[in-house]
Amino acid sequence: MNSLGRKFRVSIFGESHGDAIGVVLDGVQPGIALRKEDFMPDILRRKSGALGTTPRTEADEPELLSGVFNGYTTGAPLTIIFRNRNTRSGDYKLFNDIPRPGHADYTASIKWMEFNDPRGGGHFSGRLTLPIVAAGVVAKKMVNYQIKARLVEVGGVRREVAAAQEHMTDMAEEQDNPAKDSQIWRSVLEAAIRDRDSVGGIVECTIDKVPAGLGEPFFDSVESLISHAIFSIPAVRGIEFGDGFEAARMRGSEHNDPFDKIDDSGMHLHVNVKPSKNGAGGINGGITNGNQIVFRVAFKPTSSIGKGQKTFNFATGELTNLEIPGRHDACIALRTPVVVEAMAAIVMADLTRIM
DSSP states (O other): OOEEOSSSEEEEEEOTTSSEEEEEEESOOTTOBOOGGGGHHHHHHTOOOSTTSOSOOOOOOOEEEESEETTEEOSSOEEEEEEOOSOOGGGGGGGGTSOOTTSSHHHHHHHTTTOSOOGGGGGGSGGGHHHHHHHHHHHHHHOOOEEEEEEEEETTEEHHHHHHHTTOOOOTTSOOOHHHHHHHTHHHHHHHHHTTOOOOEEEEEEEESOOTTOOBTTTBOHHHHHHHHHTTSTTEEEEEETTGGGGGGSOHHHHSOOEEEOSOGGGSSSOSEEESSOTTTTEETTEEOSSOEEEEEEEOOOSOOSSOEEEEETTTTEEEEEOOOSOOOSOGGGGOHHHHHHHHHHHHHHHHOOO
16 A cells, blocks of 8 residues: 555655645654754755756655654654646646556556556655655654665676766765765766666665664564565666675675674674675574675666557557657656655664663
């Protein structure tokens, strides 16, 4: 459905071209200082307008409708909405009869018996990642972990290679955002735009200061919970932890993590050891082992492209060639690191919520 979590529960609502989109958060810790301004740094990291992103720009100003009093969370359900103003719904009339290849137009129509809102992708639009980012801001305030995500590959070109090609110095400690990343991969993006096409990308996320012992086998393993949340992000096609798919090409002696002694035993329940190599990405048996959690997320190329594609016209009953009009991202992955961060924070807040 449209809700995620148990102790910290996130429910999103709205459509891309409706009056508003939003999120309801239940299980929010009371007494957290929270203002509109707290949301803006992460919202700006998702903002469009840079090379390779959609020209559609919105104010994206959060409205706090409930759950906050005198600048602090009350513990009651917290509701946040964002108004939709810069819409061009006429661009989407075509897709009632001619679904876009790779998009949810066809499956949404079947699932909801043609009562779905198709404008801008409706409830399936990447626009719905905005309330997820808002939920992530609150979740980050509820946990002490350091959660960071960054784009590491676009169009098959690794970050360090792209930065060298553009003669740029890429400082890892700098905050990533679409404007910066679009310059690192400028050549890749410009080539896709010239071809009226799109490219995908890979986001890497790390979670630090995680204690050992979180997670429940089998179905509530930490990998299962994170993967469930991550695959809820539109355009995600894969996820891997630690060595990931490369582990299938290794021997056990290469993939296994030897244990090392550490000085800070306060991070662990019983013994002052932790795995040294972290090929498992911070998780063994579905339970955190005290190491940094590391996972990577693959995003597909944007489905809506100007290049001609074969599809079916349900009005005529014939195959047709579709060149998609409207405003779309050439690389949706540019705007996703903060969304991945938000989903990770939501899961970790749900795992550690005790009140």
